[in-house]
Amino acid sequence: MSESVSRRDAIKRIGACGAAAAALGGGALWLSGRRPRGAAPAPWALPSWAVAAKAGAPDQVVVRGSPAKRLVEAALEELGGIQRFVVPGDVVLIKPNAAFDRPAWQGSTTNPDVLRAMVAACMDAGAAEVLVADNPIHVPEGCFRKTGLGKATEEAGGRVWLPRKVDFGPVALPGTVLDGWSVFLEPLKRATKVIGIAPVKDHNLARASMTLKNWYGLLGGPRNQLHQKLDETIATLAGMVKPTLSVLDGTRILISNGPTGGSPEDVIDGSVLAMGIDGVALDAFGATLLEITAADLTYLGMADRQGFGTSDWTSLDTREVTV
């Protein structure tokens, strides 16, 4: 065995050691400048998903009658057809109210027949994908199963997107109560069109829960804290989400013991559905279904003052039809 190493071997060994040391040092320098994992990502400002007005078509329609499927189809027709809102290749996100794992007849969630008809309409219009997403209060799987909303979605060709931790991120809403709040962002980022379908419900704190309050279901984080400023939050939501279309599902109306209901006496057959581009106006109309007025809903006034819509729904060109 030789006591001295060859020059080549020596260079190789010193080189390897030096390279490893350099790699360690360089790696450490690079890692020292990186953001720690778990640090909050940059907040995202939601874009507007609204589409341009269509000549000759109203911006709001109220349809009365039954069945639910027919109401949806008639409403879309009056507004100028689904093609006005969804073009082939769109990824449509529909946000129903799936808050509770209760059967649809209790009226605390969106009527699955309305959802089915809307998903089908979007698919017919050539949507690449129809996503149905909500961050309910009860366990999400149970909510979509027991309300029938999951089945309705799949039957019509849509896909239910259950919330996962990674789907949430902070929203940019400077100066509002929701600035930096954790929101179910991933489906919103995927979507090219957004449609909200909300039932008409009594609400013990906000008085009524309709299309604006429906966006609450996109919120994550400790949202139970927001009830301390509920009206302000709902008004902020009206400005946060600028949807393509809002649907007020009055097929069943939860008139008392809201927003959960629980007994048949709490629900009446409304046989009405309103659709439009202004959620504030739709909610103002919805108030009449609950036999209150827009003035009774503090958040409508707040949203109106901030220019997110009009609480005087009669000022809009509204078409009323019966099927």
Next chain:
Amino acid sequence: MRKPSSLLPRRPARKTGTRERTVGSVILLLLGAGLTLFILAGGRAGPPSLVAGEAPVVASPYALTSAAGWPRGAVEHYDVDGLFEKINGKADAYIAFDVVDLTFVGYSDPKDPEVYVDVYVYDMAESLNAYGIYRSQRSGKEQALEVGEEGCSSGSAFFARKGRHYLEVVGSSAQATAEARAILDAVLAALPAGAAPVGDPDWFPAAGRTRILYARSNALGVESLTDAFLARYDDGARALVARLGSPEEAEAARSEALETFEFLGTPAHVVVEGAFVVGAVDAQDEGRRTDLVAAIVKRIQEAP
């Protein structure tokens, strides 16, 4: 095989080379250098919470035990509305001086509960109010003490003012006197000083003067005489300087005072000097009153 060594390894006779010695010395030098750096680092400023001797304690003048280890009872607070509960009819005098809060604590001798010290600390909002209430509550006959801005004792009770606080530390009996004094000092030390100490104004001639008092309003029973200092003299004369907002207000206050004194039958001499109302009442004759007022006016004019 060699015989194994026993407890400590007996070093075989190996020669220590120059290189080994050099490396060893360098390492020892490095250790020394490291130690020096460590000690030098220790001389730098520490973490910010320790700099400038910021004592990490919560400021409270009331320790859980007194210096002699007497346990403290609960701390009681009374605001303007609640003051009557604690000191009954005396409350009005304090309210007249804008009292904000009375903090009461009691300490008692663990060996004899009959021996105790009660501490009343009145927050009077302003130093001048503390001055006023101190002077109105104290007769001036007590034993003066060099404590706070002003202090005195009477038997086992101690009184003092400091900044906007007026305090009374009352020992139950002679046995509690030493402890009351110790508590007085401790509480005074913890109370904040005022922006500037309040002392007697130098308007009133000293000859025969017994006391100087202060009134926020209603001096000598005249409603519009506000912010007023009063001096009492041993011949019964009383002199007054009230500071009004303007010469016009001072003029109006003077008229009201003269009316009131006439109605009450109080002999008085009242003049206006700038925004000040200067007066003297109850002296043995008009000459004394006029002299007193003239002397005060002269001092006011001479003041910067």
Next chain:
Amino acid sequence: MRIANVRVISQAFFLVLFIACLYLATAPRIAGFPTSIFLEADPLVSVAVTIATGHLYHVGATGLFLGIGLLIATLILGRVFCGWICPFGTLQHLVHWLGFSRSAKARIDGNRYRKWYWIKYVILIGLLVGAAFQILQIGLLDPIALASRSFTDFVFPVIDQGLRLLGLGGIAPSQTPVFAGAWLIGIVFFTFLLMSVVIPRFFCRAVCPLGALMGVFSRLAVWRIHRDVETCDACNLCLKGCEGASDPHGTLRLSECMVCMNCVEDCPCQALSFKFLPPSESAKPWPDLSGRRAVLAGVGGAILFPSLRRAGATVPLSGSPGWIRPPGSHPEAGFLARCIKCDACLNSCPTNVLQPAGLEAGFEGLWTPILDMRVGYCDVTCTLCGHVCPTGAIERLTPDQRSGKAERPDGGEGPVQIGTASYDRGRCLPWAMDTACVVCEEVCPTSPKAIYNRKQEVVARDGTKRVMQRPFVDPKLCVGCGICEHECPIRGPAAVRVGSHIGTI
């Protein structure tokens, strides 16, 4: 100057320095002393915390950069840290030396490599894989963290009490601190120390994940022990003092060698030397760990760790933990990804409020700092715990940042709120027993006070009406310092207690 004697001096120097650092890391002794230097220069801490957080925590050019520096030194010189610096290694060395005298034969046998010394590599792999899943448990076995924790929680308080009994004053600046559950920390520490009586450096050879990490990084060392087979007469005396059990009498196990130089010293033939670039054949560069075991440890850990956490087995899953972390702490998940249980914060805490968690914060939280307001309270002007934290689990705050006067590193606004006080009205004197009290309001340190009183008229038992001052908490102002709970005169659970921060908007 013989090099082995220089090593002994170095070991003594660093052991004393380590203890001095712990002694100095309290207010007001700390001044500018870099008392966390051993923890920061610990490569396992640098590597594992960086893996767990994706970021190398540093304070200027120091902080965890120091550990990387030491790792680079290891690349060049091998495990010199173990033989020359490590205070826990030195303590074991010392305990073994004090243990009892042995024949040279017994010593040679005690220093032979044992097959199961590979265990430390499996431990290392497991811990690093865990770190990759943000489950940072290196603190359990890292020798510096272990020694720091054991001295802080067990050794110092015991010695402190002993000194006080002898009337010699104490170690702690004021009262002897007390730490809940310190007995377990002491048992672990002394078990490892006493094991070294039986097997020299048992912990270093078989358990130490830091040694294992350095063992892996030694393989390219350009200076190392070399045995000249021509001169060697195979007497095996080189094993007599071999600290690492690294087979200097055969093919050197480079990953085990602690560069203690005893073999060079003990060799009667001078066949052993510490040499620059010796022939490759005279050493085995890789640890004696089969690939199968390495893969099993890696894959096993990769499956086990996240499964355990997701099943709630290692950490309570509730989103709102019931325990209180020191001011400046990252939110719980981020905290657990950084805390190495060194308990430097406990050592520095002037009020003793910081306590080593038992299992209340989950297995992952074992020995991490939590606040016990009955033992102490968190002084609102103090930020020492963050100052000494080597990994930034507790971020460095200035008093102004803590009080919300300066911009906070976490981007939050207002004062740092570690919790919120609330009343147990069934135990509170003015609430339940018609007895005046309000000590809590008095001691509340915020301005304006978070605890305030409302006068309420009550009808006493005898039918008389009286006015009680009853305390309330303003959750917007309460910073959770716990002095109210600490000072509450109610025995047993206080009538006002600090729980997790109550979020209000």
